[in-house]
Amino acid sequence: MFTARQIFAQVQRRGFAASARQSSKVTVLGAAGGIGQPLSLLLKLNPRVSQLALYDIRLAPGVAADIGHINTKSEVRGYDPTPSGLAEALKGAEIVLIPAGVPRKPGMTRDDLFNTNASIVRDLAKAAADHAPEANILIISNPVNSTVPITAEVFKSKGVYNPKRLFGVTTLDVVRASRFISQIKGTDPANENITVVGGHSGATIVPLLSQSGVNLEGEQLDSYVRRVQFGGDEVVQAKDGAGSATLSMAMAGARFAESLLKAAQGQKNVIEPTFVDSPLYKDQGVEYFASNVELGPNGVEKIHPVGKITDHEQKLLDVCLKDLAGNINKGVKFVKENP
Ligand SMILES: NC(=O)C1=CN([C@@H]2O[C@H](COP(=O)(O)OP(=O)(O)OC[C@H]3O[C@@H](n4cnc5c(N)ncnc54)[C@H](O)[C@@H]3O)[C@@H](O)[C@H]2O)C=CC1
Numbered sequence: 001m002f003t004a005r006q007i008f009a010q011v012q013r014r015g016f017a018a019s020a021r022q023s024s025k026v027t028v029l030g031a032a033g034g035i036g037q038p039l040s041l042l043l044k045l046n047p048r049v050s051q052l053a054l055y056d057i058r059l060a061p062g063v064a065a066d067i068g069h070i071n072t073k074s075e076v077r078g079y080d081p082t083p084s085g086l087a088e089a090l091k092g093a094e095i096v097l098i099p100a101g102v103p104r105k106p107g108m109t110r111d112d113l114f115n116t117n118a119s120i121v122r123d124l125a126k127a128a129a130d131h132a133p134e135a136n137i138l139i140i141s142n143p144v145n146s147t148v149p150i151t152a153e154v155f156k157s158k159g160v161y162n163p164k165r166l167f168g169v170t171t172l173d174v175v176r177a178s179r180f181i182s183q184i185k186g187t188d189p190a191n192e193n194i195t196v197v198g199g200h201s202g203a204t205i206v207p208l209l210s211q212s213g214v215n216l217e218g219e220q221l222d223s224y225v226r227r228v229q230f231g232g233d234e235v236v237q238a239k240d241g242a243g244s245a246t247l248s249m250a251m252a253g254a255r256f257a258e259s260l261l262k263a264a265q266g267q268k269n270v271i272e273p274t275f276v277d278s279p280l281y282k283d284q285g286v287e288y289f290a291s292n293v294e295l296g297p298n299g300v301e302k303i304h305p306v307g308k309i310t311d312h313e314q315k316l317l318d319v320c321l322k323d324l325a326g327n328i329n330k331g332v333k334f335v336k337e338n339p
Pocket residue numbers: 029030031032033034035036055056057058099100101102103104113117120124139140141142143144169170171172173200243244245246249
C-alpha cells in the first residue's frame with residue numbers, strides 16, 4: 001500500500017518523466033534550402049522541440065546561428081557537411097525531416113527529379129540508418145512516391161527497418177485540399193477537413209470530397225480535383241524557374257512533425273494523412289499508400305482504410321494505384337541496382 005505522500009511523489013515523478021519525454025531532438029537534413037529554412041524556423045518556435053540539429057551541404061551553421069537567436073528555449077546547432085557532422089546531427093534524434101534535394105522547374109514532373117534526388121535520399125537514409133535507426137524518418141524530397149521506398153530499402157539492407165517509423169510527408173495535399181474547397185464554399189479552411197489518399201504526384205493524389213459531405217459535380221468537381229492534384233505545378237509555374245512550394249511546405253512539414261511529437265508525448269487521436277508502408281493495396285502490388293494514419297508513441301498506430309467512395313473517386317483511385325506501383329518499383333529497383 002502507498003501512503004498519500006508516496007502517491008503524490010509518484011505523480012510528481014511521472015510529471016517530470018512526462019516533461020522529460022517532452023524534450024525532443026529534431027534534425028533537418030537539407031536545412032539551408034527553400035523548405036529547410038522556414039521549416040527550421042517553425043520548429044524553433046515549437047515548444048515541444050528541445051534540440052534542433054540543422055544539416056546541409058552548405059550554410060547550415062549560418063542558418064543555425066541566425067535561428068538560434070530566437071528567444072525560445074530549444075538549443076540550435078548547425079553541422080558541417082562532413083560524415084562526422086552528419087552523424088552528430090543525427091545521433092539521438094527523435095524525428096529526422098529530409099527536404100534535401102533539387103526542386104522542379106516548369107515543364108518537369110516530380111519523377112524527373114528522380115535521377116538527382118534518389119541518390120541524395122539514399123545516402124542520407126544510410127546515415128540515418130547508421131546513426132538514428134529508431135528515429136521517425138519524414139521524407140519530403142521528391143518524388144516522394146519513390147524516395148520513401150528508397151529509404152525503406154536502405155533501412156532493410158541495414159537490418160533496422162521499422163515500417164511504423166517511416167513517413168512520406170503528404171500533408172501539403174490536405175492543406176491545399178481544405179484551402180481550395182474553402183475558396184469555393186466561402187468558408188474557413190480550418191473547418192474543412194478533406195481526406196486525400198494515394199501518393200504525392202499528379203494523378204496519384206486522390207481527394208475524397210464525398211467523405212466530407214461536400215457535393216461538387218461536373219466541371220466544378222473536375223477542376224477542384226485537378227487543382228488539388230496539380231497544386232504543386234501552380235506554384236512551380238508562378239515561381240517561373242526559381243523552385244517549387246517552400247513556405248506552404250514548411251508549414252505542412254512543421255504540422256506533421258508537431259503531430260508526431262504530440263502523439264509521442266501521449267496525446268490520443270492524432271490523425272494525419274501520410275504515405276506509409278500500408279496493407280491497404282498490397283494485394284494489388286502497391287506496398288506504400290497514403291491514407292489517414294493514427295499516430296502514437298511508436299509512430300504508426302493505426303492505418304485507416306479508404307472507406308466508402310463514389311464511382312468517380314474509384315476511377316481516380318484505379319489510375320492512382322497503377323501509377324503508384326510504377327513509382328514504388330522504380331525506387332526499390334534503384335536501391336537494388338545502386339546499393
Ligand atoms: N513532399 C512535398 O509535399 C514537397 C516536396 N518538395 C521537395 O522538397 C525538396 C527540396 O525543395 P526545396 O527546399 O525547394 O529545394 P532547395 O534547392 O531550395 O533546397 C534543397 C536543399 O538541400 C540541400 N542538399 C542537397 N543535397 C544534400 C545532401 N546530400 N545533404 C544535405 N543537404 C543537401 C541543398 O544544399 C539545399 O539547401 C525537393 O525535392 C522538392 O521537390 C517540395 C515541396 C513539397
